[in-house]
Amino acid sequence: RLMDQARGLEELGYDTHMIFVNTSLDVALQRNAERARSxxxxxxxxxxxxxxxxxxxxxxxxxxxxxxxxxxxHNDNPFTEVWKRVQGLLRKKVTNTRATNWIASELAMKKR
Incomplete structure (x- = not known):
């Protein structure tokens, strides 16, 4: 389902990325047990x-x-690492063909 959603976005011209936050099973079970609503x-x-x-x-x-x-x-905050990695992704050039064609078209119209 997730990949179908990504494909749909790519058909619209978006470049898609995934942030996968991973834990061990033991940590997942521990955090679930610590929640008020488990x-x-x-x-x-x-x-x-x-x-x-x-x-x-x-x-x-x-x-x-x-x-x-x-x-x-449990003591680490992963958001700093995620922020840095996402910033790196955002600095990459657009690769989706539909998007690059649109960008080229807009730049050509701007030059007129």
Whole structure:
């Protein structure tokens, strides 16, 4: 479903990226247990396993446009790392053909 959404956005001219915030199963279970509103442990385990099984597919689909962030350390705030990595993605040139054609067209009209 996620990749279908990304494909739809790409058809509209967007370059898509993925930020994957990863934790170990132990950390996911611990954080779930610490929440005021937790979900059953078996749901956490199934969701975690499903997501882990798809990392390779996501990586292949996003080809260099995927940021994987380790979020295992309870004391670390991953937002600084995410911010830096996202800024790097934003500095990349647009690669979507539809978008590059539109940019070229707009620049040509601007020169008139």
């Amino acid at each position: 979900v059953p442990e078996e749901i956490v385990v199934k969701s975690w396993k499903d997501v882990q099984a798809n990392i390779g597919k996501f990586n292949n689909f996003f080809k260099g446009r995927m940021v994987i962030v380790d979020n295992n350390d």
